[in-house]
Amino acid sequence: MEVLSADGARIRGATVTGTNVTSNISITGVTDGQGVSTAINESLAPSPVRVVATAGSKVSPAHQVEWQCDGCNCQPEPSTLELRLNP
Template sequence: MAGCDDAPRGERGLDDCEAELMAVHVEVVSADGARVRGATVTATNLKTDVSISGVTDDQGVTTAINETLAPSPVRVVATAGTKVSPAVRVEWVCDSCNCTPEPAELRLELSP
């Protein structure tokens, strides 16, 4: 039976899943700590090499990285022009319905 995000999850009886995908809250900041609007955040599944990207809003935040990449760990990196953040690893803890990111929030700092 398909889960909430149409990924195979196995039989589970009643479908009481949340309709909304679980996502990582990613904030991108410059080397001096200012929030960066328009930065691209990319998460890549370490087993399948499938990626999801999102662009930060006026507050320097994106929630585009979601559980469609689960259950394998993902590598998350931010870029803005020639500036790049160090990569951060996010693990997914899955139950019969959803996968929750650990950590659930990231603050990625772009190189100076």
């Protein structure tokens, strides 16, 4: 997941939170120097996951990630997600 400012700059140190919409269990991670976080993972699967990013007082709109699971693992759909912070 990438976190971008309203004007498209990558944001380092933004908090990304994924919440399972069924169980309400959450995972939180912080973006790296490239504005990327891989903290939201299949441990929240198979239910849909609501994902939001924050940096200071800036918040992104919430997005939903669906998990496609087989017998061995789960893959997110969409496979990449861009979270753009509100101005």
